[in-house]
Amino acid sequence: MNIENDPRLTAYILGELDADDVSLLESQLSGNEGAQTAIREAKEYASMIRDAYKTEPVYRMTSQQKEDLLLDSDIVAVTETLPDKVLSFSEGAKVFGKEKTESKKINIGKRSFPMAASFSAAALVIGVAVVLLKHDQIESGSKSETVHKPADPFSITVIDSDTVNGINSGKLNWIRRQIAADPVKFPVTYRYGQPKPLNEISDGLVFLDGESFRNPAMEGQRWSIFPSTVSSKSRDLLRKFMMAGDLPAEKNVHVGSLINAFDYDYDYPDSGERFAVNAEVAQCPWDSERWLIHVGVRAADVKKGENNRQLVGEVRMAVEFNPERVAGYRLIGEENTDKFNENNLPDQIVLEGQTVTALYEIVPLNGVDFSASATRSASSELVSVRIDYTDPEKKDSHSLISSVSHTSVGSLEKASDDMRFAASVAGYGLLLEDDKKTPFATYDLVLELAKDALGEDKNGQRSEFIDWIEKTKNLIEKR
Amino acid sequence: MSASPRVIDPSAVLLRRALTEFEVPLTRFAVSILGDIGRSRDAVQDTFIKLYSQDPKTVEDKVKAWLFTVCRNRCYDILRKENRMTRLEDDGIHALASSTDDPAQLMARTEDREKLDSDLRKLLLMIEELPARQREVMRLKFQADLSYKEIGEALGITISNVGFVVHSAFKKLREAINQTEE
Structure with missing residues (x-):
């Protein structure tokens, strides 16, 4: 069989085969080294083609056209309970609340929405005001707070005393997320010199064993923005599977969220500071050629004393990699999250006292010894962590830069419990996703890492996780 | 007032989210068919206007395919109308x-x-x-x-x-x- 001429192979590379066909094809290809090489190459070509399209100009409508689309509509939405989300295209979901919308929907919106009737193709004008009401407050409706995007008519009015007074900050956060309020527009500056323009095919990525790493020397790849919104959802989901004695399918595992769903013992910032950055570098437990950078951020807990604020209005957390030290990097568990743009990042909400964790796998530049001491200058740094945020009250922007040099480098045995635990969760997640992808990671290895990283384990999360690794190991052995 | 009021007018929310996600890819797609940015922008705007007039329930689980289908048809309509095939x-x-x-x-x-x-x-x-x-x-x-x-x-x-x-x-x-x- 000449597999290279088979459309199934292209479909496989593009993730278009269903699970049955994937297993069939993989069994046919196992041991066929020529085909494996062809697959690796084809994946590189696919990413080149994607990159080629990215060189096209970014076309949009004019701002006037967009404004015409968004202006002046008045939609009233009433809710009592907090929906998880309004819509998610990517999952093809139809969620307007925890239950089906049809159930108890009332049609205030359409009826009190004159634009719907006077809809005209020439000038459709829409803006959105979502009103969150508590049932018994509909009559009084005295308190209100409006969340709006600057330079955008899309706004939400909240009439709910709990939300307005900050008691139910979750609801306010939810609203902000729905309308992508507070997009982040921070300048991009480079600490380690200008990156090279991306003009060579495949220069942008470093390929290793079929995995792609971003190359910090190239334009658009110097920075990596990591998500700062965290929740315990992925851990809760995993718990459900474990209690049912079952393994989650790959699509149910999001390693980045899972790492962030656990508590970490990071230092709090000094008084007056908004964030503290704890960074460590150690050899990657599942690949001796690579290193792990563990970035742990702790937000200040200002709740005490002061009255219920949101902590920051807009935030962007990012790592800049020094191209003189780092040949390639990837953010573990977020490989498929290509949506973060350097200039615009909505949806980032940080709560008081929250921790954010990012774990990077990095490939050192040839001949660079991370742990060797060097004179202290910007060029001797491995990476720097930068947090940009705006103060929600004063509306001014701030940047916090924290550099990571050779002094943060150590062996994994000497690393903090937090780092070893995060590495264990990362390894475990990667194994669940695809146990062939990281050949040197094993359940025994991650189990050992986690057992050595118990720390105080105040809420028992880490012990519970150790149970899960053992359960998973047993389930896999039984298969 | 019913016992459990919920979020209403998904049409506007649908439009809003579709704009955020698909404005750029749709406009690029339109430019690839029409070859000029002005008419492409109009085609994209028409597409979003049409999306807004849809019953969200019928499109929300296939918004992406819907948008590209409608935008493509719109582009070819423009070409046909202007007799510029x-x-x-x-x-x-x-x-x-x-x-x-x-x-x-x-x-x-x-x-x-x-x-x-x-x-x-x-x-x-x-x-x-x-x-x-x-x-x-x-x-x-x-x-x-x-x-x-x-x-x-x-x-x-x-x-x-x-x-x-x-x-x-x-x-x-x-x-x-x-x-x-x-």
Whole structure:
């Protein structure tokens, strides 16, 4: 069989085969080294083609056209309970609340929405005001707070005393997320010199064993923005599977969220500071050629004393990699999250006292010894962590830069419990996703890492996780 | 007032989220058909206006395919109305001729067309030299990230047909890239 001429192979590379066909094809290809090489190459070509399209100009409508689309509509939405989300295209979901919308929907919106009737193709004008009401407050409706995007008519009015007074900050956060309020527009500056323009095919990525790493020397790849919104959802989901004695399918595992769903013992910032950055570098437990950078951020807990604020209005957390030290990097568990743009990042909400964790796998530049001491200058740094945020009250922007040099480098045995635990969760997640992808990671290895990283384990999360690794190991052995 | 009021007017929310996610890929797609930004913008705006008039329940689980289908139809309407099927027809003829071309010729023509120092730009030109159907499918797959199924819906062809077109175009590009590297 000449597999290279088979459309199934292209479909496989593009993730278009269903699970049955994937297993069939993989069994046919196992041991066929020529085909494996062809697959690796084809994946590189696919990413080149994607990159080629990215060189096209970014076309949009004019701002006037967009404004015409968004202006002046008045939609009233009433809710009592907090929906998880309004819509998610990517999952093809139809969620307007925890239950089906049809159930108890009332049609205030359409009826009190004159634009719907006077809809005209020439000038459709829409803006959105979502009103969150508590049932018994509909009559009084005295308190209100409006969340709006600057330079955008899309706004939400909240009439709910709990939300307005900050008691139910979750609801306010939810609203902000729905309308992508507070997009982040921070300048991009480079600490380690200008990156090279991306003009060579495949220069942008470093390929290793079929995995792609971003190359910090190239334009658009110097920075990596990591998500700062965290929740315990992925851990809760995993718990459900474990209690049912079952393994989650790959699509149910999001390693980045899972790492962030656990508590970490990071230092709090000094008084007056908004964030503290704890960074460590150690050899990657599942690949001796690579290193792990563990970035742990702790937000200040200002709740005490002061009255219920949101902590920051807009935030962007990012790592800049020094191209003189780092040949390639990837953010573990977020490989498929290509949506973060350097200039615009909505949806980032940080709560008081929250921790954010990012774990990077990095490939050192040839001949660079991370742990060797060097004179202290910007060029001797491995990476720097930068947090940009705006103060929600004063509306001014701030940047916090924290550099990571050779002094943060150590062996994994000497690393903090937090780092070893995060590495264990990362390894475990990667194994669940695809146990062939990281050949040197094993359940025994991650189990050992986690057992050595118990720390105080105040809420028992880490012990519970150790149970899960053992359960998973047993389930896999039984298969 | 019912006992458990909820979020209403999903139409506006749908429009809002669709704009955030698809404005740029749709406009790029329209430019690839119409060849100029002004008319492309109008086609995209028309598409979103039409989306807003839909019952969200019927489109929300296939918004992406819906948008690309409607936008594509709108673009071809514009071309037809203005009696300017030139680009499409030219390409149609061209496609017949070039589909049997060997990669070397393909590459030579590309180089004649414009002096471009960037390999990625060259690759983009190679893609643009593909037959019309392949070009459209490649763009939907690799730029707009539509699935085979969504592409099939947008173009009114079967999934296996989409797979075949992608495979042929992909193979041709790989050969052309290899040719330039040697």
